[in-house]
Amino acid sequence: MNRYITTTLPYVNADPHIGHAQEFVQADALARAWRLAGDDVFFSTGTDEHGQKIYEAAQKAGQEPQAYVDHYAGEFKRLKEALGLSNDAFIRTTDPRHVAAAQEMWRRCAAKGDIYKKTYAGLYCVGCEAFKTEKEIIDGKCPLHPNAELKEISEENYFFKFSDYQEKLLGYLERPGVIIPEWRRIEAINFVKGGLEDFSISREAARLSWGIPVPGDEEQVMYVWFDALTNYISTLGWPADAEGDFKRFWEEGTTLQVAGKDQVRFQSLMWQAMLLSADIKNTDTVFYHGFITSGGQKMSKSLGNVINPLDLVATYGTDAARYILLRHLSPVEDSDLTLEAIREHYTAHLTNGLGNLVARVMKLAEANLGSDDITTMETQPLSADSLDDFQFNKAMDLIWAHATRLDEYITNEKPFAVIKDDPEEGKKMILSCVTQLHAIASMLAPFMPSTSDTILTAIRENKKPENLFPRI
Ligand SMILES: [Zn+2]
Incomplete structure (x- = not known):
């Protein structure tokens, strides 16, 4: 089309x-x-x-x-x-x-x-x-x-x-x-x-x-x-x-x-x-x-509540700025955004959330998987019609729900411990984690393209990437 x-x-x-x-x-x-x-x-x-x-x-x-x-x-x-x-x-x-x-x-x-x-x-x-x-x-x-x-x-x-x-x-x-x-x-x-x-x-x-x-x-x-x-x-x-x-x-x-x-x-x-x-x-x-207010008021120089988009990118990076604008604002209603809220979202969902998850999975993969495992990995197709209803925030909520589930899987099922007693089973579990991460990275592509790229490259090279979202 x-x-x-x-x-x-x-x-x-x-x-x-x-x-x-x-x-x-x-x-x-x-x-x-x-x-x-x-x-x-x-x-x-x-x-x-x-x-x-x-x-x-x-x-x-x-x-x-x-x-x-x-x-x-x-x-x-x-x-x-x-x-x-x-x-x-x-x-x-x-x-x-x-x-x-x-x-x-x-x-x-x-x-x-x-x-x-x-x-x-x-x-x-x-x-x-x-x-x-x-x-x-x-x-x-x-x-x-x-x-x-x-x-x-x-x-x-x-x-x-x-x-x-x-x-x-x-x-x-x-x-x-x-x-x-x-x-x-x-x-x-x-x-x-x-x-x-x-x-x-x-x-x-x-x-x-x-x-x-x-x-x-x-x-x-x-x-x-x-x-x-x-x-x-x-x-x-x-x-x-x-x-x-x-x-x-x-x-x-x-x-x-x-x-x-x-x-x-x-x-x-x-x-x-x-x-x-x-x-x-x-x-x-x-x-x-919709429009964006800050602290319940229209942004204005005199109120000192203006959030400059170039400053936002300078502080948090391109993808984090895109993340904030797409996930933490309503697509159609007016939304409120403050510098405090931006910092909280960044720390909770990017540094401690996605960034931490990527490090966790890729550390396990780098230590326990070989390049053969990666090349034969079956990746899931990307669901591409998810934005037809313009619900950017909900589409991203869904990605973060995947990420949370993967994080919980690692915490509960402990592939890092299993691999010590049962290498074959442990490897299978880790490969499944990488497959999940691959799906998450693919789904991220329209929203956070360079983060998506970085994760997909890390998976392909089976190498834990640099800290994606440094603590600020
Ligand atoms: Zn007028």
């Missing part, structure tokens, strides 16, 4: 945060699990680099916008490497290839009659990059950005006929599985039933130059959302190479987008309406993860 998977593109007006890291490793675990199952996978991520917020942040930093976004794209690439992501593409929305795609998307929607111009006056929130309606304003402020002043703006903009897509979107949302978790699909259906308003998809270039020019109207640039959403297909080479990866993975494959829970309107509605307008296949599934 051809499978396409993508994260949302982080907006590069700030450093990467732990929520980005969660989304990245969720997508990466799925991509890896599918590849192991024999699927052809295209895994994409990247950075969203236009818009007013970025323009203003660059000005504040005294930089040209391009230099500013180059710096942050670098930071996100650094995080991607720190987390060991196996992505096949990294698309930046300032990439000329993407710019051409966003303009083609515009032309298609315009040709359909879905784009029109009108004068718009209203209160604009730079934080949201959107005009706010009466009911979205509380005490004269955007509740999402209470520190940003709303700006009174009147200008001519292009609009997208979102209201025309109400019925079609309801048709799209009919299929269970088009949004995961299910309750967010219901949320999306209710939102559409509440009525869709056409939305503005351009800004006056005189006011905001940091955007993709609207085809045929140099006085307007695209609204950052309209531009950025097209990345999901520009990364596949659309439209220039529409017969290549785009055809293979988007049109003929199954497509999955991974996004944060605040993205339903953008990913499952606006983007899907754009695809409908351009006569391009809709996304098969959008999976929404």
